Amino acid sequence: MLTDNRYGKAENRVVRFYKENARHEIRDVNVTTTLRGDFEAAYTEGDQRQVLPTDTQKNTAFAFAKKVGLDTVEDYAIALARHFHETVEPVSSARVDVESYGWQRVSINGAEHDHTWVRQGPEVRTVAVTAADAGTWLIGGIKDLVLLKSTGSEFADFLVDEYTTLAPTNDRVLATSLDVHWRFGEIDGIDWDEVFAGIRATLLELFATTYSRALQQTLYAMGSAVLERFPVLAEIRLSAPNKHHFDYDLDRFDIENKGEVFWAADRPYGSIHATLQRADAPDAGTAWSA
Amino acid sequence: MLTDNRYGKAENRVVRFYKENARHEIRDVNVTTTLRGDFEAAYTEGDQRQVLPTDTQKNTAFAFAKKVGLDTVEDYAIALARHFHETVEPVSSARVDVESYGWQRVSINGAEHDHTWVRQGPEVRTVAVTAADAGTWLIGGIKDLVLLKSTGSEFADFLVDEYTTLAPTNDRVLATSLDVHWRFGEIDGIDWDEVFAGIRATLLELFATTYSRALQQTLYAMGSAVLERFPVLAEIRLSAPNKHHFDYDLDRFDIENKGEVFWAADRPYGSIHATLQRADAPDAGTAWSA
Amino acid sequence: MLTDNRYGKAENRVVRFYKENARHEIRDVNVTTTLRGDFEAAYTEGDQRQVLPTDTQKNTAFAFAKKVGLDTVEDYAIALARHFHETVEPVSSARVDVESYGWQRVSINGAEHDHTWVRQGPEVRTVAVTAADAGTWLIGGIKDLVLLKSTGSEFADFLVDEYTTLAPTNDRVLATSLDVHWRFGEIDGIDWDEVFAGIRATLLELFATTYSRALQQTLYAMGSAVLERFPVLAEIRLSAPNKHHFDYDLDRFDIENKGEVFWAADRPYGSIHATLQRADAPDAGTAWSA
């Protein structure tokens, strides 16, 4: 009757510094570990003998920040997931999710400071590694990447039914907060930071340069350009709220508003999703099972 | 290359009153609609001719609050999902998610007021309906149900490795914020409110009365009691953070703390999940595909 | 040049149980301590010799949960504030803010369980105590008390200028999330729980029974009734967003909407504030200085 189960420690807020010389480095991450395996007795009989405490998982996440290091979050996550999978007997599959927060070195009169940073955001870099008997999967990503363009977007010629009142528009604001996750087809010999930077730049470029007849089209353009430019990727998933900006009617006050003044609404919002996969993509296994 | 896509309107905040007589009724819900189907041209070519605007979906969600009514959120969600599936040609599958917020009638000297309420929470009742060619699925649920017990919980005899430092305990606080979702095996002739009340009562009862050797065991006890008492259910999924309460060390101040004073921590937290399914459960189809 | 300063420890999440017999009691609070006094050298010279660490304040907040107890949050807050003021030499004034979260005992077939609770909300009970040379002030309160009435509210006959487009209405939804704080004129011999329950009931009653020509009027009616019924209070401050509910236009779909279907908007919202004070109220001193 118990058909699936998993458990772990969520949101370990690990901060790691490198202090080999006066110019320090910072890594600021949020680590969640999740184990699957032979834990049924804990559920059905309260028998913990196979259960590695979530407190131990926490200790391990912090210990690996030093032992393995956080030079890249990807290598850290791979090492941590494989540790649980390979050394904890009942574990059949271990997943490690990492969110990585950006910090910019403080500049003083143009000179970067050695050990002081200011937080960047709201965008967050993510990685999810699954280590299982069948292999290791890695999904990179970015979330809360908020983008807006003030023109180059329309929405018209859509399906109409009895509840349709929307007027078509040939020039609107397009704004979204992107969550994008990409699955690597292989994980050896990757320059993680270079690939991440390249994908982020591609997402921004395509959002900016695609003349958008719908957010769907923009997502597809971003996703297919990423897959095209980065053959190491097997699949990409994009989620994007359509953050509506409504023209504010100023005619009522004899003020002209030629696409200049908008109300940025909260709810409801459109919600668009797309998954693109290479035709010859290797199997995803349980890579996407949160 | 486009292997999956969906779109819709998220978080329509619909409030519906019944005012047939002086004693009004309130329904306060958050409605999200999601459509799957033949929308590929919108992604690949920006062709919207098959795309029903999300603005239309919003209008429909509000219109159905009157046309169908919100006597129960379940019947409303079924009607709305089937409307999209049956009347919008390119739609192959429509999903409607509803969160329902609780309001308690204000009492004045013991008498309930006719048209004034105070909001209850944090718990939220949920329903997710999927209408597709193969049939209609309904998943009921409750989220943010925060429970705590001050005794009757232990955690000991667990697996130990080189990173384990946790001391076993034979009396601890057990606290969680439950998200539970249950799939109905059939959806005709159900008294939705009665079943919901019964499941909620069962969850509370089993949390209280199960002597817990781990949160895993408590989840399993809750889930199996629900399936046992409600044969109309096919499956139940439980997610539960372990909201840690740590004994505060008062010995340092010569003050005795016999399980009386705790620090309620935020992060990290344990995270436990279980899925229980009846052996003869009908197929879930795409019921769980958010 | 340093004209004001204060420091403290914010959001100590203290949970206290009473376990004298099988029927346990729970107190779940969030404690913030703030000290004012002779701390200038810490700012101007980095000299900490007068500074009691915020870590010590945390320890004290937890220790007092046992030593003084949390029978009422008011007596706990008074004791803690006076402790800092009276025993820590440089402190001229100590403030203790407590938020108290509600828990309801779980019922099983009508019988209350001894040691299991379900969290209530969103409303939160508050207390703020200031202990200074001139005396001790106590401000009670409630926040996030969300109220709604489906009729008995209008808004018309208002001032009109060139930017006014609002149509008057003689029947609307009135909804708010109240933050109300009341200052006691004296603090000895008060039955804190009884007074709190009475004030809460008065707020609900007046919100329900006042025919509202504006949220301003409703706030005033609530505030003056509280001051009238509770002579022990010197002053009351009410803050209330006007949580707008807009009629959804269903005429477009040939559906009648007679005040039945509304869209509950997020932002912007009205924001109304009122302070009422008894004519002979004692001086507030620094009671309101957060």
Added chain:
Amino acid sequence: MLTDNRYGKAENRVVRFYKENARHEIRDVNVTTTLRGDFEAAYTEGDQRQVLPTDTQKNTAFAFAKKVGLDTVEDYAIALARHFHETVEPVSSARVDVESYGWQRVSINGAEHDHTWVRQGPEVRTVAVTAADAGTWLIGGIKDLVLLKSTGSEFADFLVDEYTTLAPTNDRVLATSLDVHWRFGEIDGIDWDEVFAGIRATLLELFATTYSRALQQTLYAMGSAVLERFPVLAEIRLSAPNKHHFDYDLDRFDIENKGEVFWAADRPYGSIHATLQRADAPDAGTAWSA
């Protein structure tokens, strides 16, 4: 008995574009308006004849985004506050609060895009203008400016009492999320953007370069440098949580942790406040009355 009152429209999410040429400009702000004046009859009698609807205030906030423009948020806020004060008869004092969100132009192969931006944060620029009979006050500010330094901070030699258990440290992480607000002594002829950039740079510089014996000392150093470098300011107020980073004990696993691995805690946190004022500062009037 009604001793204070105010009302307004909160959180108008105004977005303004400049499209005079192909290279567009964006202003993304959150505007709150608050009026004080002769509104007593609305409270005591429900008489709205003196009350300008909050809906009108909303319309005005959007209209002024075009009419006055948002070249700088400061000039916009001054114009809007003065409009309410000067043209709405019962208004004795009008306050306009603006939060301004940062957007960075998207770069494609080093070239800035004309009409696409990516959101920057979490820091937010603020302005609060009060227009009253006695004059106009302006308070500039920045909030959610998250800073961290990995060394150059200690905390020792502090006051000790019976509840003190903290060990002194001579090298710790110092992290905070600054809210800083500065009052201008005059408001004519100011280059708002230049002053803002200068103050922000000063705050960052002093946080980085001050060897910190306490967060109090750092705040004072920042505040006094700002007042010194910007004679146009009369006063500055700084609020700063001490976002604790605790050394993670890795000795237990035979791993050395020389100030490299920390746990970033959520709650409780220290909370430090300082107000610095020039000796000859003009009166603040009601500038700080939210």
